[in-house]
Amino acid sequence: MVLEVQGLHLGYGPIPVLEGVDLQVxxxxxxSLVGPSGSGKSTLLRAIAGLLTPQRGxxxxxxxxxxxxxxxQEDALLPWRTALxxxxxxxxxRGWPRERARKEAEAWLERLGLSGLGHRFPHQLSxxxxxxxxxxxxxxxxxxxxxxxxxxxxxxxxxxxxxxxDLLSLVEExxxxxxxxxxxxxxxxxxxxxxxxLSQGPRARIIQEHxxxxxxxxxxxxVKADPRFGLYLQSLWQELKxxxxxxxx
Amino acid sequence: xxxxxxxxxxLILWEALSALGLLNxxxxxxxxxxxxxxxxxxxxxxxxxxxQATFTAALLxxxxxxxxxxxxxxxxxxxxxxxxxxxxxxxxxxxxPRVILAPLFVIWLGIGLASKVALSLVLVAVLIFFAVYSGVxxxxxxxxxxxxxxxxxxYWLLREVYLPSITAWVxxxxxxxxxxxxxxxxxxxxxxASRGLGYLLSFAxxxxxxxxxxxxxxxxxxxxxLLFFLFNRLEAKLLRWRGQTSPTPG
Numbered sequence: 291m292v293l294e295v296q297g298l299h300l301g302y303g304p305i306p307v308l309e310g311v312d313l314q315v316x317x318x319x320x321x322s323l324v325g326p327s328g329s330g331k332s333t334l335l336r337a338i339a340g341l342l343t344p345q346r347g348x349x350x351x352x353x354x355x356x357x358x359x360x361x362x363q364e365d366a367l368l369p370w371r372t373a374l375x376x377x378x379x380x381x382x383x384r385g386w387p388r389e390r391a392r393k394e395a396e397a398w399l400e401r402l403g404l405s406g407l408g409h410r411f412p413h414q415l416s417x418x419x420x421x422x423x424x425x426x427x428x429x430x431x432x433x434x435x436x437x438x439x440x441x442x443x444x445x446x447x448x449x450x451x452x453x454x455x456d457l458l459s460l461v462e463e464x465x466x467x468x469x470x471x472x473x474x475x476x477x478x479x480x481x482x483x484x485x486x487x488l489s490q491g492p493r494a495r496i497i498q499e500h501x502x503x504x505x506x507x508x509x510x511x512x513v514k515a516d517p518r519f520g521l522y523l524q525s526l527w528q529e530l531k532x533x534x535x536x537x538x539x
Numbered sequence: 540x541x542x543x544x545x546x547x548x549x550l551i552l553w554e555a556l557s558a559l560g561l562l563n564x565x566x567x568x569x570x571x572x573x574x575x576x577x578x579x580x581x582x583x584x585x586x587x588x589x590x591q592a593t594f595t596a597a598l599l600x601x602x603x604x605x606x607x608x609x610x611x612x613x614x615x616x617x618x619x620x621x622x623x624x625x626x627x628x629x630x631x632x633x634x635x636p637r638v639i640l641a642p643l644f645v646i647w648l649g650i651g652l653a654s655k656v657a658l659s660l661v662l663v664a665v666l667i668f669f670a671v672y673s674g675v676x677x678x679x680x681x682x683x684x685x686x687x688x689x690x691x692x693x694y695w696l697l698r699e700v701y702l703p704s705i706t707a708w709v710x711x712x713x714x715x716x717x718x719x720x721x722x723x724x725x726x727x728x729x730x731x732a733s734r735g736l737g738y739l740l741s742f743a744x745x746x747x748x749x750x751x752x753x754x755x756x757x758x759x760x761x762x763x764x765l766l767f768f769l770f771n772r773l774e775a776k777l778l779r780w781r782g783q784t785s786p787t788p789g
Contacts (some may be wrong), residue, residue, distance in 0.1 A: 339688060360688040366681035370703040370780040379699065380689040411780040431689070 291352055292317050292435050292467045293338065298347035300330075300337055301492070306345065307333050309493040313486060315435065317352075318465040320458075322478035324526070325488030326534040331471040334488070335439050338469065351435065356384070359433030359466075361441040367412040367423055373399065374408030377426045384431070398426040402456065418449040425453070429460060436461065439471045454481065454510055462507045475530070479522050480510040487526070489533050498529050568750040577754040586758075592735040594762075596652055596724035600659020601716060608664035609709070612671025625668075632665045638722065641730045650731040659723030663716045667709060674708035675701055707781070710774045717766045721759060 293315040300308045307330040315321050325331050336342045338349055339360045351358065367376045377395035382388065399408050402422040412420055421442060428436065442450045458481055461468055472478050478485050479502055487498035500522060504513050513519060550570045556562045557569035564572065580586040611629075615622040640661060644654040682700045691699070728737025736755055743751035 341684065341688070356690055362681065362685065364681060366679070366685040368682060368685075368699060368703070370707075371699070379686075383686075383689050383691040383695055411782065413780070413782045427689070 291315070292319075293352070293469065294348075294350045295334075295338065296348050296350070298334070298337065298344050298349065300333060300342060300344045305492045307491050307494065308337075308344075310495045311347070311488075313496055315467050315469055317434075318467055319484065320461065320468045320482045321470070322482035322485045323469060323471045323488060324473065324475060324478045324485060324530065325494065326490045326530065327473065328491055329488045329533075330491045330494045331488055332439050335437050335469065335471050339437050353434040356431070357434040359428040359431060359436040361424060361428050361436065361438040363440045363443055367420060367427075369412050371411075372408060373404065373410050373412070373415060373419075373423045376412070376423055377408075377430055380427055380431045394430060395426070398430045399423070401460065402426045402429075418445055418453060421445060421449075421453055422456075425457060425460075429464070429466075432464070433466055436466050436468045438468065440473065441470075451511060458510055459507060475523055475526050476514065477510075479519060479526065480508075480513045485522075485526060487529055487533060497533060498526075500526065564750075565747070566749055568753065572750055573753045573757060576750050577757060580754060580758075586739075589735050589739050590758075592652070592655075592732075593721070593724050593728065593737065596655035596727065596735070597659055597720040599652075599656045600723050601663055601720035603656065604660040604663025604720065605667050605709075605713075605716065607660065608667030609671050611664070612668045613675070613705075615668070616672050616675035622672075629665055629668050632661070633669065637662050637665065638726045641727055644727065645731045650733065654730075655724045655727035655732070655735070658727040659720045662719040662723040666712055666716055666719060670708045670712040671705050674705035677708075678704045707778060710770075710777060713770050713774075714767055717770065718763060721763055725759065 291314055293313070295311055295313040298308055298311040299306050311334060313321075313323075313334075323331055323334070333342065337344050338351075339358065340355060367373075368379070371379065374392060374395050377398055378386075378388075378391040381391035381394055386394070396405075396408060399405060402425060404419060404422055404426070407415065407419065412423070415423065421444075424441075442453055445453060454477070460466075468481075470478070470481065482502055483506075485500045485502060486496050487500075488494050489497045502522060504516065504518075553562070553567070554569045554571060557564060557567070557572075562569070568576075611621075611625060615625045638658065641654075641658050644657045648654040648657055678700055683696060686696050686700055724735065725737035725740065728735035729741050732738040736759060740752060740755050743749075743755065
């Protein structure tokens with residue numbers, strides 16, 4: 291197990307946003323986290339990333355903080371650094387000498403289909419290219435666990451599909467465990483081995499879990515043609531609707 | 540290009556009106572006369588000590604002002620205590636026309652170089668203080684978080700996020716600062732001095748010499764434009780990452 295969250299309580303005021311959250315992620319497993327908006331998905335992810343401290347309960351990671359990668363919703367590349375230096379940044383922080391870090395960064399840019407664009411500044415790249423740079427920056431650090439918060443929400447549908455496909459094959463190749471927060475149920479099912487549903491907040495917790503038994507390596511586009519896909523989607527959609535309704539009444 | 544044409548047209552019109560006798564040369568001497576006066580000043584060499592005095596004061600004021608404003612800005616940005624102590628003073632200094640301090644500096648520091656440097660310094664330091672202070676305050680929090688999640692501590696934050704962000708803000712205010720530095724030096728010389736362009740200007744005024752006044756104004760404009768050009772080059776080189784659209788800090 292690479293991550294285990296047990297009885298997590300977390301809140302900013304008197305009423306906790308999260309109450310009694312239990313969640314496990316196995317080595318190399320892809321887990322999607324869905325839930326009504328305002329359920330505290332992002333809060334949970336930030337707590338796991340170590341950016342927020344829980345009031346109660348524990349977060350146990352089988353890997354040290356350095357082996358956890360985090361991908362933001364909006365890309366946060368340094369505007370004054372080239373694509374190459376942005377990718378090399380994480381390695382430099384880890385104490386790699388400049389030339390070695392650059393060489394490694396170059397290799398990652400190539401793997402993400404950005405060879406020859408290393409000298410460009412972020413403003414000279416397209417939205418999709420910037421996402422790929424951000425992805426290369428995180429993957430270059432060889433994480434064992436990758437936390438993602440709607441990382442591709444800002445991309446249009448076609449780009450989003452392409453980047454997601456590339457991400458999935460890289461994650462499968464490297465055997466990285468992933469915890470993905472998304473509001474897109476199709477994305478959640480097509481990528482993951484397991485989908486967890488968070489209830490409506492405040493006092494949100496995980497109320498449902500579904501195993502998605504599609505084989506790996508997997509093509510997230512082809513998987514949607516599988517007849518079982520529709521069934522999963524339908525039942526998840528039903529549960530999400532109920533979870534949202536509970537909170538209203 | 541078109542803007543330069545406008546200036547050229549104005550000068551030609553001016554020259555023509557003078558040649559036609561429509562302008563009184565005592566008040567508005569034609570550009571050719573002004574140019575001759577200017578060349579005369581250089582030929583006779585009497586301008587050099589004045590130029591040297593003003594430049595020394597302006598550049599010393601600029602350098603020390605940037606240094607002092609930068610250090611205070613950094614301290615205020617990272618220490619709430621310093622910010623609480625400094626911000627009201629700086630806001631006050633920012634609100635008043637700081638040249639009114641000139642007579643006071645003459646009383647304190649005498650009519651020599653020091654009082655001019657002090658005035659330049661105050662003009663520049665307040666400007667740079669706010670540039671650095673807001674440079675730090677306006678740092679994109681996502682970048683800070685990014686460095687943190689990549690495992691970077693204070694050193695990396697300063698090096699990769701704060702310093703580049705501050706540099707951008709300071710460079711944008713630098714051109715204004717150059718103008719301020721010269722304002723400080725020249726106004727200081729107006730008030731009381733024995734040398735300098737400001738001293739010459741006030742001499743020209745007391746002798747009703749519009750031609751000399753205009754020649755000196757042209758000279759100062761030329762030097763400030765030269766410095767603007769140099770800073771533009773520096774800015775273009777250091778802020779390559781910005782591309783065409785440059786954010787305009789307030």
